[in-house]
Amino acid sequence: MLEVTDLRTHFFTFGGARVVKAVDGVSFRLREGETLGLVGESGSGKTTTCMSIVGLLPRAGRVVGGSVLFEGEDLTRKSQRELRRIRGRRIAMILQDPMASLNPLFTIFRQVAEPAFFHQHLRGRTLRERVRHLLESVRIPSPEWRMRDYPHQMSGGMRQRIVGAIALAGGPRLVIADEPTTNLDVTIQAQYLDLLKDIQRETGVALIFVTHNLGIVAKMCDRVAVMYAGKIIEQGPVRALFDDPKHPYTRALLGSVPKLGSKEPLYAIAGQPPNLADLPSGCAFHPRCPEAVPRCATEEPGDVHLAGGRVARCWLVSDGLTRS
Numbered sequence: 088m089l090e091v092t093d094l095r096t097h098f099f100t101f102g103g104a105r106v107v108k109a110v111d112g113v114s115f116r117l118r119e120g121e122t123l124g125l126v127g128e129s130g131s132g133k134t135t136t137c138m139s140i141v142g143l144l145p146r147a148g149r150v151v152g153g154s155v156l157f158e159g160e161d162l163t164r165k166s167q168r169e170l171r172r173i174r175g176r177r178i179a180m181i182l183q184d185p186m187a188s189l190n191p192l193f194t195i196f197r198q199v200a201e202p203a204f205f206h207q208h209l210r211g212r213t214l215r216e217r218v219r220h221l222l223e224s225v226r227i228p229s230p231e232w233r234m235r236d237y238p239h240q241m242s243g244g245m246r247q248r249i250v251g252a253i254a255l256a257g258g259p260r261l262v263i264a265d266e267p268t269t270n271l272d273v274t275i276q277a278q279y280l281d282l283l284k285d286i287q288r289e290t291g292v293a294l295i296f297v298t299h300n301l302g303i304v305a306k307m308c309d310r311v312a313v314m315y316a317g318k319i320i321e322q323g324p325v326r327a328l329f330d331d332p333k334h335p336y337t338r339a340l341l342g343s344v345p346k347l348g349s350k351e352p353l354y355a356i357a358g359q360p361p362n363l364a365d366l367p368s369g370c371a372f373h374p375r376c377p378e379a380v381p382r383c384a385t386e387e388p389g390d391v392h393l394a395g396g397r398v399a400r401c402w403l404v405s406d407g408l409t410r411s
């Protein structure tokens with residue numbers, strides 16, 4: 088369904104004098120009905136990758152290379168007008184902050200109805216029925232009544248479910264969810280994730296799930312791609328990657344997840360993520376990597392394709408020295 092190949096998105100600041108390589112050679116595939124987790128620290132390029140796919144980059148950002156094949160069409164070659172038709176109908180987004188996605192001045196009915204009105208050309212009673220059904224599918228109680236409400240009359244969890252209903256209203260084939268549960272408390276978060284899974288089972292929609300929460304990846308995703316400094320440094324099926332991470336950064340990320348009942352101090356990855364406008368030479372992770380070897384500081388490793396659909400980008404992997 089989606090094939091991203093060598094995607095490069097740069098930001099040009101100070102009149103182009105400074106170039107920030109926010110996404111630098113990202114490749115992955117997504118099948119129909121599959122869920123891919125995109126994980127990494129803040130600033131690793133997860134959100135910019137998603138915004139590049141749907142053509143929603145800020146003014147300073149530009150896709151400078153690579154391709155995004157979605158159902159056979161390269162989205163990087165589409166005009167903004169063509170992308171607008173694709174967004175909402177074939178690809179939908181769920182953003183972190185539901186209040187930023189909802190218009191406080193319009194009723195829930197109007198906001199959920201809009202994509203179905205424009206993309207599916209529904210009108211009158213059919214449109215109303217569709218909105219009622221969508222609200223029901225995201226577990227909004229008494230949908231007939233609640234569709235007359237405004238966003239401020241709903242709780243945070245309900246608002247996020249409304250955003251889910253809007254995303255589904257155009258009948259998309261792919262939903263990109265960017266940290267959709269960050270602002271929800273833990274119990275509401277779990278209910279929302281269950282709901283997304285149910286919807287996916289019912290509709291067969293594919294999902295890209297952007298998160299820094301590895302617990303959510305384990306619960307939600309089939310495959311996971313770990314990003315660092317604008318690159319995917321490891322990807323593969325979730326279970327295999329969690330059981331046997333090949334890349335030192337993935338190992339460090341997994342090691343920093345709190346374990347219930349453990350008395351061990353929490354492991355923290357040393358140092359800070361790099362400045363994307365001034366990346367270290369060689370492997371961008373080398374100043375923080377506890378397993379670095381001399382060549383890491385001077386030569387950049389490439390992708391190594393492993394059995395089971397796994398890919399890792401590290402000299403230890405290409406030299407067969409990685410530990411489990």
Ligand code: SF4
Nearest residue numbers: 370373376383401402
């Ligand atoms: Fe660490 Fe070197 Fe592998 Fe980079 S290439 S992750 S620095 S061992």
